[in-house]
Amino acid sequence: MTNWATWFRQHLQSSADGFVWAFEQIAPELHDELPPAPGYLGTWPPIRHVWHVAKYERCLVIPSMRQWLGGLPADGAGWHDDAADDDDDFVRARQEGLSEIVATFCDIRRKQIVMLDELAQVDWETPRSTLWGNKPLRMIVTKTYQHTFEHGDTLLRMGLWWEEFQQRS
Numbered sequence: 001m002t003n004w005a006t007w008f009r010q011h012l013q014s015s016a017d018g019f020v021w022a023f024e025q026i027a028p029e030l031h032d033e034l035p036p037a038p039g040y041l042g043t044w045p046p047i048r049h050v051w052h053v054a055k056y057e058r059c060l061v062i063p064s065m066r067q068w069l070g071g072l073p074a075d076g077a078g079w080h081d082d083a084a085d086d087d088d089d090f091v092r093a094r095q096e097g098l099s100e101i102v103a104t105f106c107d108i109r110r111k112q113i114v115m116l117d118e119l120a121q122v123d124w125e126t127p128r129s130t131l132w133g134n135k136p137l138r139m140i141v142t143k144t145y146q147h148t149f150e151h152g153d154t155l156l157r158m159g160l161w162w163e164e165f166q167q168r169s
Helices: 004-024 046-067 084-096 098-119 137-168
Strands: 128-130 133-135
Touching: 004 046, 004 098, 004 137, 046 084, 046 098, 046 128, 046 137, 084 098, 098 137
Parallel strands: none
Antiparallel strands: 128 133
């Protein structure tokens, strides 16, 4: 039987480190710019990916993890993915500074990793009613891990190819 709390403690930390490192591979002057080649590099500035992952984890993941600690099921409050409200939230976050967005992501991820200690003794396999349907805790935390890679992949593509696409324009 896999000790999911131990496994995720290591992998959520390493994926967070890789995610921030991917962001840092992009020239700082491009962190808040729209990328060239939106079909390959996406339609968001790099910092929006960091902000999006942090908001996803704050609004959906942490409340969902708390459910396994006796909290109420997550209701998705504050999550407006790609809606006008989401844009307003992003504008406000940018005004606080790009480095604050990265620090917020790191803090939110650290909170999840700390929660894993409390979750070590819970049942990770029995499904419960969640925002994603009837799912086990293992799926909720795996989705967090996958989501980090999904957006990290985009950031890495930006870091590797942004300047090349810019030169073609």
